[in-house]
Amino acid sequence: MKAKHQRLWLGLAALAAVIGAAVLALSALQDQAAFFYAPSDVQRSAPPLDRGVRLGGMVVEGSITRAADGVSIAFDVTDGGATVPVRFAGITPDLFREGSGVVAEGRFQQDGSFVADNILAKHDERYMPPEIAGAMHKSESLEQ
């Protein structure tokens, strides 16, 4: 390193760091960012099976069934247009219930069903995830 060019070198190093960060972040985003699907989207185009995604919609009334082990459940998620069956093992959030908005994180399966490893529900009546608010617009009006 030529001493008198140190500021130049430092500037270049900083630039390299910024570009490196951008490249790293964007490549990871390509591979790992979770896309949001509504059940109707799934009908339109086949979702990827090899990456984590989010499925959002409304839990269909009367669709929650509990398995004998007491911790596994199955339910249907709808956006009014289409319905996707979801399986999940774990403790559901306090506000997870039939007829209520839900976002499931997990993967689609070969048979078109969805296995969730995390379930998010809206926190309280004053707060709704924008994803649900958008996706649910139709189905909520359907209900009324």
Place this chain on the structure above:
Amino acid sequence: MIAEFGLAALWLAAALAVLQLAMAALGLWFKRPPITVRAEPVEALSFSSEEEGQHLADASLRVDKLNANGRGDAAQQLFASIRPVAIVQGLLVIASFGALIALFVRSDMSASLVVQHSHSLKPMLYKVTGTWGNHEGSMLLWITILALSGAAIALFERRLRQDTLIATLGAQALIAIGFYAFLLFSSNPFARVLPAAPEGLGLNPLLQDPGLAFHPPPLYVGYVGLSVAFSFAVGALVTRDVGPAFARAMRPWVLLAWIFLTIGIAAGSYWAYYELGWGGWWFWDPVENASLMPWLAATALLHSVAVLATRDGLRAWTIVLALVAFAMSMLGTFLVRSGILTSVHAFAVDPTRGTFILLLLAFYIGGALALFAARIGAVRQGKLFEPVSREGALVVNNLLLSVILGIVLIGTLYPIVAQWMGQQISVGPPVFNKTTVPIALALFVVAAAGPLLRWRRDETRALVGRMKWPIAAFILGGGVVLALAPDAGIFPILGLGVAAALGVASLAPLGGRNLRRTPLHIYGMVIAHLGVAVSIAGMASETAFSKEVLVAARPGQSYAVGPFDIAFAGVRPTVGNNWTGVEAVLVARKGEDGRAVALNPQQRFFASPPTETSEAALSTHWNGQLYAVIGQRADEGRWQLRLWWKPFVTLIWYGALLIALGGLASLIGRVRGKRTAKPEVRGYVR
């Protein structure tokens, strides 16, 4: 009356901020060009005597000129009165914030904010903390800390060159004006409702927790404390005073903000850990990222300021970091408060508020960067150094921290940009873990090696020699994970190895020193780096060795979780101040005749607003924590239980406390040592 008093105090404070800015601008205008001739430190006498002579001649000429027309006197008068203005402004905002707290404490239901976010039957603690558990109140807390920072500079800062101090106070006032306008025009916390409401709507039960009381205020002190670094940088750019003396003056302020930020993040992390009941301690939630980004920038700043203060290097770099650090604070405020993110922290749903903060952000950051671009040519290149040196290690530290910051920034903003383009994407742990963890590990290796390097120039071979014990510790630490949890993955193995190496290396700077005569700031560095090692050890251990059991438990049954047997006796009803609930009765035992530990995870039902929350039960042992959550009732009288044994998980937060403690030791050392300010490298390799 209290509300009107609070509002009046806020308006007066805003007026004083305008006055403060005007006085600073006028004073600097009168004083231009600068008459202060500062004695340069001896080692800085490297430029040619011609240049220096010219400098002195110029200065004395200017002094004559100024005295002739008396502008210098006017400047001096303005300068003398700007400190009291800043202090009174701080007092007024404190009074205003006190008025808002009083409204909440008295449950004054004629105040709109109290009606919206409080309830007369709420416990007193949550009435007080409810003050900032909402958009308007939290912004008032924000500006209170901003004004107090300004007042603190005015009261305590004695080392900064006078004109730079004035410019700094001017910059601080300029920031404050924008946020006063934001509060007064779009988020008035003192609005009344007529007629008064009979009762309040209550506070989100998730926020009714001591964690709420302790986590936002220190975080805000950290966030907004970085405004001081920003104002210092702007001040130094305005007066072209970027040098070691400036860095030494700025360092304690950065340290102070950074200590609070560290504590705030650690407290927020622990709060999420036990309150959300998901068993995790970091979720890469945008709100967490919003607090992490200023911390990363401030950590980088802290290290580059050390180079500027001790070796007069990295001048422009340090200024940029000071600007970036506060930019990240404001970006965090924008992200969190604009309602653009999905989170319990997103109080504001009014889009004009988000736009307002975004405009403020663009104005301050754009303005500061423009000033930087205009002035950086005037900042001479600092002292040079070899690549293998303490400075070199600190540069690498800064670069790696910047890379992590860049990744977190892109990952946090990406979903927002994608949403504008009509695509809904969420960016979570898979993205962040995969990208930041390897770089963080590299950063910790540099953190281990850096303090073992000499300033200016060192030998690679000598460094390897000094690293032999840390390297041995690395092999040992990684080996432990490899032996006990072979399929834990590469990150925990490297993590525990690096933690062990950093732990050993962090103590090395004390070796061969007289411990009683070692300066406090050296202890600060040692403790903080040791804290990082402790924290990583906790993270790696939790990731590698955690045991989880998910069952629908039958009363009378026992379940093995790690080394414990947890017996489930059943559930019983329970009641609190403003909630009812059920709790599980669990008894954990290690072995047949181990001590019985009771665990009572709860489901709570709140009446206003009607909400359920889940309260995890934690049992802390010297070597980890038991963590129990109760879910729903299953058929056949069973209850869902989720049980974890998390070995050494507590080290994560103990480490964070050590980091903050190291910062504190360093701060005390710097503040006390400043009176005899001298570069500490004298007598070292020169």
